[in-house]
Amino acid sequence: MTEQRLPAWADPSVSPARLDPQGVSRRQLLRRAGLFGATLAAGPLAAPAAARGHGLGGDDPRLAYLVGDHHVHSVYSHDAKYTFSQLARAGARYGLDWMVFNEHSNRNFDNTGRLPDPVDTDTPQPGGDFWPGQFSRTHVGVTRYDHRAVMAGLRAGRVWLDHGHLLDGLDVRLKRDRDHGHGVTTGGRLRARAGEKLTLTVTVTTASRPNPHDILPKLAHVDVIRGAVRGPAADRDDWRAPDTRVVRTLDVDGRKGTYTLRVPLVAGDESCYVRLRGSDGNRHGAGYLGASVDPHGPVPHVPGDGDPWVDTWFYTNPVFVDVVGGR
Numbered sequence: 001m002t003e004q005r006l007p008a009w010a011d012p013s014v015s016p017a018r019l020d021p022q023g024v025s026r027r028q029l030l031r032r033a034g035l036f037g038a039t040l041a042a043g044p045l046a047a048p049a050a051a052r053g054h055g056l057g058g059d060d061p062r063l064a065y066l067v068g069d070h071h072v073h074s075v076y077s078h079d080a081k082y083t084f085s086q087l088a089r090a091g092a093r094y095g096l097d098w099m100v101f102n103e104h105s106n107r108n109f110d111n112t113g114r115l116p117d118p119v120d121t122d123t124p125q126p127g128g129d130f131w132p133g134q135f136s137r138t139h140v141g142v143t144r145y146d147h148r149a150v151m152a153g154l155r156a157g158r159v160w161l162d163h164g165h166l167l168d169g170l171d172v173r174l175k176r177d178r179d180h181g182h183g184v185t186t187g188g189r190l191r192a193r194a195g196e197k198l199t200l201t202v203t204v205t206t207a208s209r210p211n212p213h214d215i216l217p218k219l220a221h222v223d224v225i226r227g228a229v230r231g232p233a234a235d236r237d238d239w240r241a242p243d244t245r246v247v248r249t250l251d252v253d254g255r256k257g258t259y260t261l262r263v264p265l266v267a268g269d270e271s272c273y274v275r276l277r278g279s280d281g282n283r284h285g286a287g288y289l290g291a292s293v294d295p296h297g298p299v300p301h302v303p304g305d306g307d308p309w310v311d312t313w314f315y316t317n318p319v320f321v322d323v324v325g326g327r
Helices: 021-033 038-042 084-093 147-156
Strands: 064-072 098-101 136-143 159-163 167-176 189-193 196-208 223-227 246-249 259-265 272-279 313-316 319-324
Touching: 021 064, 021 167, 021 189, 064 084, 064 147, 064 167, 084 098, 136 147, 159 167, 167 189, 167 272, 167 313, 167 319, 196 223, 223 259, 246 259
Parallel strands: 064 098, 189 319
Antiparallel strands: 064 136, 136 159, 159 313, 167 196, 196 259, 223 246, 223 272, 272 313, 272 319
16 A cells, blocks of 8 residues: 555644644644654554453553544435545545545446536535535544554544534543553453443543634533443344443533543443543433433434534444453
8 A cells, every 4th residue: 555645734844833723733632642753654553452462451552533534425326416536625625634435326327327527506506415524524543644544443443523523632541440551442342340440531622723614612511421231132123222321421611722531430240331422512401211311412403494513512432341250
């Protein structure tokens, strides 16, 4: 594979004075992860913690997060209208490092296999959506700047996403209190004994510039969600996960820059997962299963009457806790 050229925010030869506020923010995140410059350009692929042994605990490497869109359609799908190059230019304009095209390829389109190239009429057309990276972004944890690292991160579950450019950065770690090291991140597995004390560490970097809708997003709360892991579902039509609920809500309204939240947890008698969710606080309420399960969940908009830019959220993949042995 051809070596990927580093973007300006990751290239030591580019002066900070040439970066926009988000570029400066992303460079600071790289420095804190110890991956600035040559290390990101040629570092090893990160292996999941579970693959490095079967003892207690777990330790994933420090990661940089590359921003992308993993679900993009082009003129080769019946429900899209733009070419690869048009979509790539738009993604670059909105700060993406990568994107994945997923095509339906389910129409013949006059024996060409694709729609004709779009014509710019200067008039908005029906059936459109956001450009890649304009509203929804997928952040993938890597130790190297190339496509294989992105695919490895996606497979490992080292993923979080945000809407409306709510955050510049997020790092999630879970570890036993008795362990040293960085702990396990999203998609990873921590092995612990029942009753052991754990700490969930969440490092947040708030938005440093207005989003494409000219709003500076502000995170208001972070929800810690915990659920049991009990193997295959007895009823595959039951969409409710067992014992899943919000166990802690952290008020972060007004906090700016980079800060770290620490949440004490205890390994229970059965394996579980922990994941995070948060929003700008503009629109939330009791979830579908009631306030005792989800006190600050998203509130559906009336179809056709909702502004997504004033109702922005982030979501992480889970971190799994495999409970082994007795107390």
